[in-house]
Amino acid sequence: MKGASLVPTGEATLGPFFPPRYVDEGANDLTVFEGRKAKGEAIEIHGRVLQEDGTPLENLVVEIWQADAGGIFRHSADPRHAQADPDFLGWGRAATDASGNYRFKTVLPGAPEGRAPHINVMVMFSGLMRILKTTLFFEISSDPVLSAVPPGRKGLLVAKKQGPNSYRFDIRLRGEDETPFFDD
Amino acid sequence: MPSVIQPRDERTQPSRIVPGYPQTPLRNPQQSLVKRAPTLSELTGPLDAAKRVRLLGGDIAGHGGKQAIGQLIHLKVRVLDEDGAPVGGALVEMWQANAAGRYIHPNDDDRAPVDLNFYGAARLVTDESGAFELRTVKPGAYPVPTNDGWWRPPHVHFSMFGKVWLSRLVTQMYFPGEPLNAQDRILNAVPDAAARDRLVARYVPPTGNPPDALVFEHQIVLRGRASTPGQP
Ligand SMILES: [Fe+2]
Numbered sequence: 001m002k003g004a005s006l007v008p009t010g011e012a013t014l015g016p017f018f019p020p021r022y023v024d025e026g027a028n029d030l031t032v033f034e035g036r037k038a039k040g041e042a043i044e045i046h047g048r049v050l051q052e053d054g055t056p057l058e059n060l061v062v063e064i065w066q067a068d069a070g071g072i073f074r075h076s077a078d079p080r081h082a083q084a085d086p087d088f089l090g091w092g093r094a095a096t097d098a099s100g101n102y103r104f105k106t107v108l109p110g111a112p113e114g115r116a117p118h119i120n121v122m123v124m125f126s127g128l129m130r131i132l133k134t135t136l137f138f139e140i141s142s143d144p145v146l147s148a149v150p151p152g153r154k155g156l157l158v159a160k161k162q163g164p165n166s167y168r169f170d171i172r173l174r175g176e177d178e179t180p181f182f183d184d
Numbered sequence: 185m186p187s188v189i190q191p192r193d194e195r196t197q198p199s200r201i202v203p204g205y206p207q208t209p210l211r212n213p214q215q216s217l218v219k220r221a222p223t224l225s226e227l228t229g230p231l232d233a234a235k236r237v238r239l240l241g242g243d244i245a246g247h248g249g250k251q252a253i254g255q256l257i258h259l260k261v262r263v264l265d266e267d268g269a270p271v272g273g274a275l276v277e278m279w280q281a282n283a284a285g286r287y288i289h290p291n292d293d294d295r296a297p298v299d300l301n302f303y304g305a306a307r308l309v310t311d312e313s314g315a316f317e318l319r320t321v322k323p324g325a326y327p328v329p330t331n332d333g334w335w336r337p338p339h340v341h342f343s344m345f346g347k348v349w350l351s352r353l354v355t356q357m358y359f360p361g362e363p364l365n366a367q368d369r370i371l372n373a374v375p376d377a378a379a380r381d382r383l384v385a386r387y388v389p390p391t392g393n394p395p396d397a398l399v400f401e402h403q404i405v406l407r408g409r410a411s412t413p414g415q416p
Contacts, residue, residue: 004267004268005266005267005268006264006265006266006267006268006405007193007196007266007379007382007405008192008196008197008266008353008405008406008407009353009355009382009383009404009405009406010196010197010198010355010374010379010380010382010383011197011198011353011354011355012198012341012354012355012356012370012371012383013354013370014341014343014354015341015356016289016291016292017279017281017287017289017291017292017341018279018289018341018343019279019288019289019304019305020289020290021238021305022237022277022279022305022307022343024236024237024238027236027237033235033236034235051207051210051211052209052210052211052214053210055210057211059291063352065225065228065229065230065349067225073224073225073228074228074230074231074232075228075229075231075348076231077186077187077224077227077228077348078224078228089230089232089233089235089236090230091229091230091233091236092236093237112223112224112225113224114223114224115223115224115225118225120225120226120349122349122352124343124354125211126207127205127207127208127210127211127212128200128208128211128212129198129199129200129202129208129212129370129373130197130198130200131352131353131354132212132213133349133350135225144220144221144223145220145223145225148218148219148220148221149218150218153215173210173211173212173213174210174211174212174213174214175214178213178214178215179213180215180218181213181217181218182217182218182219182220183216183217183218183219183220184189184220184222184226184350
């Protein structure tokens with residue numbers, strides 16, 4: 001179908017009835033895939049998701065996508081994908097609990113070509129007509145995506161180290177200290 | 185092949201803040217969204233998320249003595265990219281209300297009856313031609329607890345994984361000829377009329393096959409193409 005040009009389907013909210021069984025047991029643990037352990041340093045990423053008035057949001061769906069410990073994506077578009085860790089899927093899903101907290105276990109991503117180590121994050125929920133996409137960093141560093149963020153807001157994309165292997169990344173959908181989201 | 189993701193035509197996508205949808209002004213960013221040029225990170229994505237989750241077949245209307253109540257329908261859906269190329273091997277998650285407009289979910293109240301033979305969710309993978317089929321019952325309409333006359337028209341929810349992170353899609357599919365379509369705040373949040381029409385499935389006049397179900401066809405287009413238009 002050369003020359004075809006179709007318009008992407010319109011997005012819509014996840015609504016309040018996303019089946020709880022779609023947040024599979026263990027889908028928030030990227031350190032194990034098909035029973036085998038991923039290479040690299042295991043870390044925990046956790047945080048709270050709040051709306052404008054500070055209310056924590058329950059059953060909000062968070063998904064992440066990241067490179068493996070060597071900075072390689074498990075995807076054919078990555079020129080190095082043949083060397084990707086076969087035991088690391090790179091994708092995970094979590095839902096927030098009644099206090100608005102989500103939690104992932106994963107491995108510290110390596111630096112992909114031309115990028116600082118980072119984790120792509122998306123948020124889906126009732127009242128969000130479009131998926132909200134952001135990116136978690138581990139420090140302020142030279143990175144083309146972080147560079148696109150206005151100077152005063154870059155720090156909001158840096159996860160706070162809370163222990164040797166634990167990072168906190170709060171997501172504020174609107175209002176004070178609003179998380180920068182990308183216009184993708 | 186690397187995917188190219190181009191900016192969207194905003195008129196074909198819903199507004200983020202929707203009049204009469206009270207959660208939207210509390211949950212959507214106030215600050216401008218940050219523009220970025222996609223890098224390899226956003227132009228890759230989970231191709232085999234289906235290995236991480238439990239699949240549920242697309243035949244969800246039940247059989248024998250355990251059939252769901254309602255109008256039996258077959259939904260034939262094709263998933264394409266912006267070039268019109270099929271997106272095969274894509275994980276699809278679907279959920280819907282039963283024929284009475286009730287979800288199996290703790291958030292749904294007890295206004296409408298549960299159908300013990302209907303859970304209303306399917307999770308499957310598209311075939312090589314980007315197609316998948318569902319055997320289900322037509323969902324009922326349901327009132328939204330804004331208590332101001334907003335009812336959701338019959339609709340089916342879809343969550344889909346494309347080839348790359350930026351092609352991830354959450355959408356809803358509607359049914360043709362439903363009077364509630366014209367006043368639904370979610371469907372009508374898409375400004376462009378043609379884009380709204382593409383969210384509505386196509387009714388296929390019955391041919392006798394299948395003998396027991398009405399057929400609807402639908403097309404879903406995920407973001408991404410192999411090349412920019414005009415390239416040879
Ligand atoms: Fe719904």
